[in-house]
Amino acid sequence: MDSLFPLTLRLNGQQVRHEVTQRTTLAEFLRQTAGLTATHIGCEHGVCGACTVMVDGRIVRGCLMFALQAEGAEVTTLEGLAQDAAMQALQKRFHEHNALQCGFCTSGMLITARALLEDNPRPSRDQVREHLSGNYCRCTGYQAIVEATLGAAGDIEEGAA
């Protein structure tokens, strides 16, 4: 019963048109069809957070949306945030703090952390932990990820001052 449907959306600022099957998830579409492999696919049922991307300005699980649901949407992946100042601050601090080992969760962590700093530029440690609680990391024990996020928040504030 799989058939191909047209899909038009804005992807990292570009209007794109592709064809996808009904049961292709947004995360699969991004990796397999659009070739954007920064978005990782972990559990495929909405638990691990590795596939977190932005849809219309909000973080979502890429495995809990079918690609066809993104018709007309504005989708942003980590690739689309390469020049984003907040993302660059986070990446620098993740590097400094060794906030990754295998790196599988990192894309989702970065996108989720950036969404927090956008809403709440000066989060408390508890707020960071709460906000990142939907993203699993099996290597670091989270401490370095929390430190890096708090450090980036400070950097962004200093940069703005």
Added chain:
Amino acid sequence: MKAAPFDYVRVESLEELFSLMGAIGDDALILAGGQSLVPAMAMRMARPRLLLDVNHIPGLSGVTLGDSALHIGALTRYHELAASPEIARHAPLIAAAVPLIAHEAIRSRGTLGGNIAHADPASEMPAVLLALDATIHAESGQGGRTIPACDFFLGTYETALAPGEIVRSVSIPRPQRAERSAIDEVVRRAGDYAMAGAAIRLVAEAGRVAEARIALFGVADRALRCAPAEEALRGAEIAALPIEEAVAALRDALEPLADLHAGAATKRHLAGVVTGRLLAGLQEEHENG
């Protein structure tokens, strides 16, 4: 971890929705936020032949304030509930519940109507609607009807919705008297479904409890109120709530269903702990004005 094949229709109107539901029957499922349905499909616990995407039907979303009630469209997403000034003012219990639901990325998509139609017994919103004395507006091709929240949740994933019927909106009566409410839960990890939780609403009159509603979740096959505990509070001074009596009454009355992670005795204990903490918090809030 990939859904079984299905057909997909981006439905444009309620008329189209009801006509497709009528033609396909139980093999068609509605896709709203998809935060419970899509994982169930990935694990092939749900295998709809047809997925009806209702996200583009106009008029199903948003919060409006009526003379006597707050109306919430079924497709209103959790993050919209959390940001709504009308909800914050007239149904703060809903605003307090949203941060307990899963994680921010899930709250971006999940909808109130989808949540209650799904009727997970460990979910927060069914208990919140019981505590708030909400009514659910159901609609089908034959017309609409209203169902009180207390008659809506029938069991695990089971509601009073008839085949071909959908949740159109939810109404919350606007508070007529002073009231306070609170919600909390015990979870194994942040964002998990509750091991036990409670939503409490106290209506005050002259400093006393005129009406108490204690709705529990995660302890039975559906959200349920605990009448003996509510009775223990009725008429009491809010500044001196008989918390121990209410918790004892709750533990006496409650026959929890064990699940994978907690036995009945644990759930009974936890439901009492959460209820006691919430009542102590409401009393303190009252004292601090």
